[in-house]
Amino acid sequence: MEGGTGGYNSRTPEDVFRDFRGRRAGIVKALTTDVEKFYQKCDPEKENLCLYGQPNETWEVNLPVEEVPPELPEPALGINFARDGMGEKDWLSLVAVHSDAWLLAVAFYFGARFGFDKESRKQLFQMINSLPTIYEVVTGITKKQSKEKTPSSNGKSNKSGSKSLRPSESHAKASKMAPPTEEDSEGEDEDEEDHGNTLCGACGDNSANDEFWICCDICEKWFHGKCVKITPARAEHIKQYKCPACTAKRVRT
Numbered sequence: 001m002e003g004g005t006g007g008y009n010s011r012t013p014e015d016v017f018r019d020f021r022g023r024r025a026g027i028v029k030a031l032t033t034d035v036e037k038f039y040q041k042c043d044p045e046k047e048n049l050c051l052y053g054q055p056n057e058t059w060e061v062n063l064p065v066e067e068v069p070p071e072l073p074e075p076a077l078g079i080n081f082a083r084d085g086m087g088e089k090d091w092l093s094l095v096a097v098h099s100d101a102w103l104l105a106v107a108f109y110f111g112a113r114f115g116f117d118k119e120s121r122k123q124l125f126q127m128i129n130s131l132p133t134i135y136e137v138v139t140g141i142t143k144k145q146s147k148e149k150t151p152s153s154n155g156k157s158n159k160s161g162s163k164s165l166r167p168s169e170s171h172a173k174a175s176k177m178a179p180p181t182e183e184d185s186e187g188e189d190e191d192e193e194d195h196g197n198t199l200c201g202a203c204g205d206n207s208a209n210d211e212f213w214i215c216c217d218i219c220e221k222w223f224h225g226k227c228v229k230i231t232p233a234r235a236e237h238i239k240q241y242k243c244p245a246c247t248a249k250r251v252r253t
Contacts, residue, residue: 011114013124020107020128023053025203027099030059031092031138033202033228036248039088042080050075051095053103073105089139096135104128137204140221201243202227216243 030038030051041061042049052060052075064074076098083091107128111121135141199206200213201221212225212232217240225231228243235241 013111013116013120013127016107016110016114016124017127019055019110020103021131022055022057023106024103024131024134025057025205026053026059027051027096027103027134028137028204029057029202030061031096031099031134033244034059035092035245039083039248042083044080044084046080048078049080050077051079051099053099073102073109075099075102092138093135096133096138100133100135103134132199132204134204137199137201140219198222200224200227201245214241216241216246218242218246 030053038051038059038061047063049061050064052062054060061080064070064077076095079095079098082094086094107124108121111124116124132141199222201216201219201223203224212230212235213222214225214228214230214235215222221243223230223243225235230238230241
């Protein structure tokens with residue numbers, strides 16, 4: 001369903017949600033781990049540009065489609081014009097908000113086209129609402145909410161190379177996403193709720209919580225190791241880890 005409905009035979013809320021999730025993952029990458037590349041592609045000297053997320057979790061900055069009306073709802077036009085006229089964080093946040101609106105428009109366009117009834121639309125919205133918005137991922141709002149609910153670990157020394165574990169399995173290198181506390185014995189349901197609040201700064205998901213995670217010592221965001229191409233072995237030799245976004249900021253300044 002690259003840019004249209006051709007070849008897209010699925011007609012269920014689950015299928016539309018998979019499309020939504022793939023497009024969302026692509027845009028999150030553009031605004032986080034690929035932010036330097038995204039920044040360069042949004043040249044204010046070019047014509048109206050749009051940020052497209054694709055179902056295969058990729059992204060592209062391109063001109064809007066020429067056909068009128070378009071087969072799919074179009075993203076916000078001219079995201080490149082505001083790049084140099086406002087702070088980078090504000091600009092990325094603005095793009096994130098418009099991207100959230102576009103993703104919802106595309107998802108419910110498919111819902112209407114495929115004849116979803118009230119229950120199917122409700123199911124689709126609930127699945128979408130289970131994920132944080134792109135704006136929340138980019139601005140770190142979800143992380144701040146998580147910090148208010150879950151106490152942080154002692155110091156930064158255990159961030160690089162730390163692995164995400166359930167609190168009952170935590171040890172000296174346990175991450176601050178689920179630190180060992182006196183309340184750990186109160187129940188596994190509460191543990192899962194606290195752990196679920198921490199999201200990968202690259203893909204925006206909290207899935208695969210038994211996999212290797214690493215924390216950026218600059219912005220303090222957590223990432224799946226596989227999302228930032230860091231292995232546990234490599235992390236052992238990193239004294240201060242900088243995520244791709246923080247590294248890119250340092251290069252520009």
